[in-house]
Amino acid sequence: MKMYDVHSHLGKTSSGEENSAGLLVRELQEFGISKVGISSLSGTCTREQNDLVHSAMMEFPDFVMGYAFINPKAPDVYDEIDRCLGDYRMNGVKFHPWKHGYYSDNCRQIDGVLTAIERYGVHIQVHVGTSPLCTPFPWIDYAKAHPKLRVLFTHMGCREFGYSTIEAVREVPNIWVETSCQMQYENLKKAAAELGSKRIVFGTDWPYKPTNVEIEKLMDLGFNDQELEDVYYRNAEYLWSV
Numbered sequence: 001m002k003m004y005d006v007h008s009h010l011g012k013t014s015s016g017e018e019n020s021a022g023l024l025v026r027e028l029q030e031f032g033i034s035k036v037g038i039s040s041l042s043g044t045c046t047r048e049q050n051d052l053v054h055s056a057m058m059e060f061p062d063f064v065m066g067y068a069f070i071n072p073k074a075p076d077v078y079d080e081i082d083r084c085l086g087d088y089r090m091n092g093v094k095f096h097p098w099k100h101g102y103y104s105d106n107c108r109q110i111d112g113v114l115t116a117i118e119r120y121g122v123h124i125q126v127h128v129g130t131s132p133l134c135t136p137f138p139w140i141d142y143a144k145a146h147p148k149l150r151v152l153f154t155h156m157g158c159r160e161f162g163y164s165t166i167e168a169v170r171e172v173p174n175i176w177v178e179t180s181c182q183m184q185y186e187n188l189k190k191a192a193a194e195l196g197s198k199r200i201v202f203g204t205d206w207p208y209k210p211t212n213v214e215i216e217k218l219m220d221l222g223f224n225d226q227e228l229e230d231v232y233y234r235n236a237e238y239l240w241s242v
Contacts, residue, residue: 007203011042129158197227
């Protein structure tokens with residue numbers, strides 16, 4: 001079965017381990033993954049992080065889909081959006097409130113930033129979980145205020161917000177949930193039952209999580225083959241507009 005990984009990373013890890021676009025592609029291909037969406041969280045300069053992702057897109061154009069890592073508080077945020085989505089033609093935008101140090105419900109810049117992103121027709125992904133800064137609830141309000149914007153919650157809320165994330169997004173049709181790092185089986189089963197295959201998207205969070213586990217944990221959720229195709233690649237195709 002075809003597999004597209006909607007959520008991985010490039011650049012030195014938080015523990016200091018180096019990696020490369022070549023290593024990313026080679027390791028994911030070993031598990032049968034044929035496309036990957038990446039952002040870079042390594043370092044402190046957003047422009048350099050996005051340049052690294054763009055370089056990987058150019059090196060592996062048939063494999064790598066790029067996310068612009070955007071800090072809504074940055075003074076050059078609109079220039080960076082235009083550079084990444086216009087000049088670089090990246091496939092989406094990554095928000096990580098924990099990495100950039102803001103409370104999403106107290107960051108008045110976000111609404112205008114989302115409006116600017118909407119003009120490019122790409123989706124956004126938001127890190128949800130692992131930190132009090134990364135609750136899903138403010139972003140649910142933003143999704144409701146921007147109903148044409150496609151929003152992906154990574155990690156399905158992790159262990160901190162998994163159950164409440166699924167409950168909260170159930171009636172918000174422009175929010176999808178991504179599976180990496182969500183290791184509580186009852187949350188995965190709940191998402192399968194209540195959101196269905198059309199709103200669950202496969203990701204690995206490479207290089208932080210074991211790829212084989214991220215693949216195999218989705219096979220016992222009661223999905224038939226067609227529904228597994230939704231999760232493993234069709235929903236990514238829709239979000240990426242490919």
